[in-house]
Amino acid sequence: MTALAARGTHARATELEYALGDPADPANPVGYASLLAADRAAERFTAGEELLDDERVFAEFVPTGLGGRLDSFEELVAVMRPVFRRDVGLAMGYGMMSWMAASDVWTTGTGEQRRRLAGILLSGGKAAIAQHETAHSNQYVRSQVTAGTVGDRLLLNGAKPLINNLERARALVLFCRTDADAGSRSHSALLLDPQALPADRATLLPRHVSVGLRGCRFAGLDFRDCPVPASALLGPLGSGVTTALRSFQISRTVIAALAVGAVDTVLRTAVGFERSERSHPRHVSDPDTDRASAATTGAFVDLLLYDSLATVATRALHLLPEQTSVYSAALKYLLPKVLTETMYTLSTVLGSGIYHREGTLGIFQKHIRDVPVLSLGHAGSAACQATILPQLPRLARSSWFLEEAPPAALFRTGEPLPPAAAERLDIASGRDALSACLPLIASDITGDGPGERALAAIAAVLVDEFRDLRDRVRALERAQPHDLFPVAGFALVDRYALLLAASAVLGVWRHAGDGGDPFLADASWAAAALHVVARRLGARPPDLPPECARRVRQEMLLRFGAQLGFDLYNTPVCG
Secondary structure (H helix, E strand, O other): OOHHHHOOOOHHHHHHHHHHOOOOOOOOOOOHHHHHHHHHOOOOOHHHHHHHHHOOHHHHHOEHHHOOOEOOHHHHHHHHHHHHHHOHHHHHHHHHHHHHHHHHHHHHOOHHHHHHHHHHHHOOOEEEEEOOOHHHOOOHHHOOOEEEEEOOEEEEEEEEEEEEOHHHEEEEEEEEEOOOOOOOOOEEEEEEOHHHOOOOOEEEEEEEOOOOOOOOOEEEEEEEEEEEEHHHEEOOOOOHHHHHHHHHHHHHHHHHHHHHHHHHHHHHHHHHHHHHHHOOOOOOOOHHHHHHHHHHHHHHHHHHHHHHHHHHHHHHHHHOHHHHHHHHHHHHHHHHHHHHHHHHHHHHHHHHHHHOOOHHHHHHHHHHHHHHHHHOHHHOHHHHHHHHHHHHHHHHHHOOOOOOOOOHHHOOOOOOOOOOOHHHOOOOOOOOOHHHHHHHHHOOOOOOOHHHHHHHHHHHHHHHHHHHHHHHHHHHHHHOOOOOOHHHHHHHHHHHHHHHHHHHHHHHHHHHHHHOOOOOOOHHHHHHHHHHHHHHOOOOOOOOOHHHHHHHHHHHHHHHHHOEOOOOOOOEOOO
16 A cells, blocks of 8 residues: 555545456456447446446535535546546546536536536536537537527527537536627537427437447537527626636646556556566567567556656646646647557557457457547647647746746645635746756756666756757747747647656656655656657657666566556556
8 A cells, every 4th residue: 555545645546446346357247348348339338337326436526515525636536547447438428528517617607506516416417518519620619509699598509419428418518609709708608407408499419429438428419599598607608718718727637637547557458468478488588578578668657757747737726727728738738649659559569469359458459449539629639739839938938947946745646735726727827837847856866876867867958958949939939929830839839748747757756755655756767757758859868777677667567466556646456
């Protein structure tokens, strides 16, 4: 049991993990056998949903002030990661879509709206959110649904083709256009009861089955002069864009952080397969075996790299809410670039086993299909780049290399957090304290071990890359003061996201000794993670000492044998 679990921070997560049981046990009603059967049939994983109901997991989506258990976003991530480890579709269909819809109500709704939705969720009901715009590359600000004011009512017209959980939702958050003129006041959000909509004015569109999240039920609504009360508005008329931009910071962060759970299972499956292959009667130095070893060890480093930024971004929602716009976008942007690529690298370990659709190998394929879906939609890679890009010039001028170090609590998983303050979420504050960790910690790395020496040398390379990024942004701004070239600007966003991840790694490493985790306090994993960043940036870092790779692999195998998670939480897992 880790120090975090002993302190009780993630006690509910551990309880839920054991309630889900050994996924490989064919007698387990919520194991791989039954969930893969539901996936093949493109049906909900009913047994899994019933278990989550029995565990009252729906209370995790409701603030404590309204009778639920939601105290912090880090706790929500910790509790739901076991569900993501088991089945991304179960996690999204059962609760995370409801939570995404509810987040707008918790932050913007009236007291009556909040109480009503809390009652629905705490009774096991579902909520849905309608933002996707498939006709316009999911640009929610080009809504095909309009709402015109007629007396004390709104008349809805248009269609939303893809809404998860619509068929059973008892509450629907709908984004719609309420002003024909473009601009920040053009859209509004509504809280509706979909079951109360008149059937002749709101038509249910056929279900759409996707390649990923096959068990989730996506359907649509077609409105034709459909009346809804003006009291359905979430916030003032025309406040939908502001509501969305704030809620995206929260939802991007939490959903992207939860993806680590699924990749944990993919890595666990690959490590198990590799170990079984090593027991095969052939020479241990077989090239295929060596490649498999490098792939799994590298994937563990990738997961720790990504989870460092995920943890920091999640805690920043409480500690640095004014600055989370760039952190949440950077994290969601790195999801397909790091985690999805990592999963495909791990597929080379399995070889033809990747095509298995049963048992532990079957869940590997399912996660490969499900996780990329999390990076699509209105918060996809392009949208995240577009969030960061216009902020780069101001950050380069007034924040980078000028900020003081962020609070140590930003990096200490499990420490108490102040209440979240959604009203403090800023669309573009022009500040970034996280990146200050890169030059500040890089200049203060001591120790004579190979890990410390490697970490200091690679960190120095990344400080130069960061300084080069600042200079490139400022030069581009001088050349185009009113608009960064999209191609050049997007390339700079890519570099900035990686440097933020490196900064998070250094912060987690520096403060890990205070939390009692000897592996995270060891420089080996941090040096390996920064080496990954440097190579992705095209830099030429010094070679990583073999001692670092050995230490990382040793920890990965130790966790695999002890049935502990591969993420920063390092909590128990079943199977």
